[in-house]
Amino acid sequence: MLFNSYVFIFVFCPVVFFGFFHIGKYSHALASLWLAAASLFFYGWWDIRYVSLLLGSIVFNYAAGYLIGHRIARTSITVRSGYNTTAGLKSDQPQNELVSQSVSQSVSQSVSQSVSQSVSQSVSQSVSQSKILLAVAIAANLILLGYFKYAHFFADNLNHFAGTALSVGQVILPLGISFFTFTQIAFLVDTYQGKVKEFNFVYYTLFVTYFPHLIAGPVLHHKEMMPQFAKRNVCHINWDNVAVGLSIFVLGLAKKVLIADSLAEFATPIFNAVAAGGQPMLFEAWFGALAYTLQLYFDFSAYSDMAIGISLMFNVRLPMNFNSPYKATNIIDFWRRWHMTLSRFLRDYLYIPLGGSRHGKARRFLNLFITMLLGGLWHGAGWTFIIWGALHGFYLMVNHAWRAFKEKMGWSEGGKLAKLCAGALTFLAVVVGWVFFRADSFSSAMTMLHSMAGLNGMSLPTSWEGKLGQYDWLSFNGVGFAVKEGGEILTLGFAIIWLLPNVWQMFQVYRPTCEDLKESHSLMDSKSLPALREKWLRLFQWQPTKKRAWATGVLFAIAIMGLTRVSEFLYFQF
């Protein structure tokens, strides 16, 4: 089920909403169960067969997490009881760190040899058991993901390069498998590190299946979600949250239906035509690439907005996922603003375990590159995604090297013009990346880039055709005529991303996401805003007034009416 569907808006959401708060009057546990069951129904709407896969994955990971957690807890108790003289242990210190620290350093120095040996043996046995369990559980998750998402890709490549004849058969990619696999791997790793406190199965199921995030994120972290589900007041209707959540949902729906889908009508035929062998000219190629750049942002961020809005109506705050990424002035900044929860996941569960920046500059660059490469593969099973990831890995390396070089030379950040140029360069680099991300193959991406570089001639609007009279000489020189529609939607898109505040900025007073206020303020850097800009932003600050209620209602109606559209025939001549 999609958020932008009649059945979700008119049936599912109202039923689940009223059901949750009604049941919540009597029992918190039952209300949570209702929400978990509704989430499974939401998932099963797409294909009922895959509910068992999702449930299987949940049960398996919960059991693995429980066993790991149990062993880690036992280890901790053993250590505590064996070495109650051990000083300086903090309760929030990760348990396995605590264990290894205890075993390797303090313990051997501060207690008697005989006790130390037996405890040490039992502890290290428990740790290694937990480690094996963790490794097996992560491997099982990755095998599941690998089978459903990457089996075809690997078989095709093996067949191509090694001349084998492997056949995988028809594999349907279960919706959201990347999201529920990653969130659960994070849970397992954190359990192993002793960071998990909450082991309630219903809350765990809810954390994995919670319908607002299940299909397209944000990538949730159990640490910020499970305690929210456990709060007693979560199942009491809170009209502040309902009003803010509803407004954010409406804005998200409008972004998706009115802007992203309109942009797709232009981007899709151009990329499809290129996939079919067409060679666009300069303007068409740029038009397609820019339309897709905007479409992806509006589509994805709209979905996150809708998720945040719906969740808030249920008194659960999701993490922020987009923070005006196209306003970034460098690639590092871009990745702090784009799909923020995935960046966080990749940082915590891939980049840092790989060694992060702890082993010198060269290793740091390698770790960055590997992280982005795998991040690319996570987005899709295809070489174009890997190239996209590699490209961003390369961008990040250049960005870090440039930053270090600037620091060494003692150069400042530069003035407004420098920032503008940096922003434009960053945007251009991102657009080039999206061409690989969207194209069906490497050669199609190269065709697009070739055309964007003007190497395939250029076209003029058809409306000029008559005015220029005989134009055979133009045609001979690689100039043709093509229909240019959609300029308006592209302009609107750019105006929104560059001139308007984002949804979070509009609602920040009401704290719609789970970032704490201090953290969010630093994200927005609102103190450094010039007065005029601040005034401009204040103009868009959401307030629960009657006028705004009607404006939101009208926007809601228009967005709902945008759900059914007529596919019009667009002719791109190349």
Next chain:
Amino acid sequence: MMKKYSIQVISAAPLIIVLFASINWFVDPYWFYGSPEISRLNKSKPLAGENPRLFEIVNVLRRKPEVLIIGTSREDSGIDPKNEIFRERSVFNAAISSQPFVESKGILESLSKRNGNPKQIILGLLFENANAYGYSLPADYSIENFDQSRPYKLLLSLSTLKASAKTVVKNIIGHSTTTAGDGFRTPDQWTEQLLIGQHKAFKDNERHYLLDNHFPLPKCKNALLLEQDDILSKTPMQELREAIAIAYSMKSDMRIFIGPSHARQWETIQVSRLWSQFEDWKRMVVQMVEAEAKKANTKPFEVWDFSGYNSITNEAVPALTDKTSRMRYYYESSHYTPAAGDLVLDRIFNYHAPDRTVPADFGVLLTSQNIEAHLAHIRAAREQYRQTHHDDIAEIEAMAREVARTKHCQITGIPK
């Protein structure tokens, strides 16, 4: 305050939706709801012509006509449902620009599911549609158009609201529709396109066929069957076979015809070295119609061939400098006028209209018995045409050479 705000949002949205839906129902830009038609307000429906796929598919499935016309834009603007042959029967022309065989099949399938079996089906065939390497659905094709709930969903659609607004504005300024309520494209749609002169219209169309249609990207191939490695989906001819089988199962009388495009159109096939494939295609059509009839245990549908070189298709084309003369039977080399379409109907229904006579050499009923003789006859007529139309042939050959140089991929049929 927050509760009040939320209630206002939730109440405003349905009110606005009901208001917009009422406007859509009243203006009815696609002839879906049978709303009252008021001149200078909503009587003319220009948006139906701008979105033919939506208008024709939804309407043909709603109206369930007794006589159904399907095919491409040639039939859309050439076969008039108001022809006296159909008299008082309900007729709908659901032929649409670039209608692939899968769409024709979809219409038959959907009508069958909705118990709307037509008594009479007229199917116009286009050779280019049979290319297994040219198969792609038109950009405005939408499977949703076959959905029974489509008209109601469109009542609640912003696209329809925009269409309603445009309809009202166009009615106020006196803009007339180029599509009639029965799905027929009126000759008005050609008025503007022919301002460049008919010879230029012929040339533009022929270049388009040479450049894009005969050897479409990405493979620049034309074949009736797919090579082993390329078999991913059904070929257009398989879709056509299934469409014919459905027509037999509907117990309808289907008349199939290969359209009367102009002789110059056939020359683009010849110069692209596709002539033998063109003949194979005709053989295949006759064979599949007869085979499916045998399966259905009934007599085969009639297959008529109006292609080739005859007194209609050989009509002289005005000179390039002459921009005002208009041909009787053609808009350009591929699209024929209703005057030619009427003769097609006269021939296939053996109707004798008081004001026109069908030339004896126009239209041949094909069977597996006479097809070889018929093909040989066309080949001979072609030779004769080439002897008598040097300028036309030279012009088409020059265009073919220019296209072969321009095209991004190597065209297998045309030497550079």
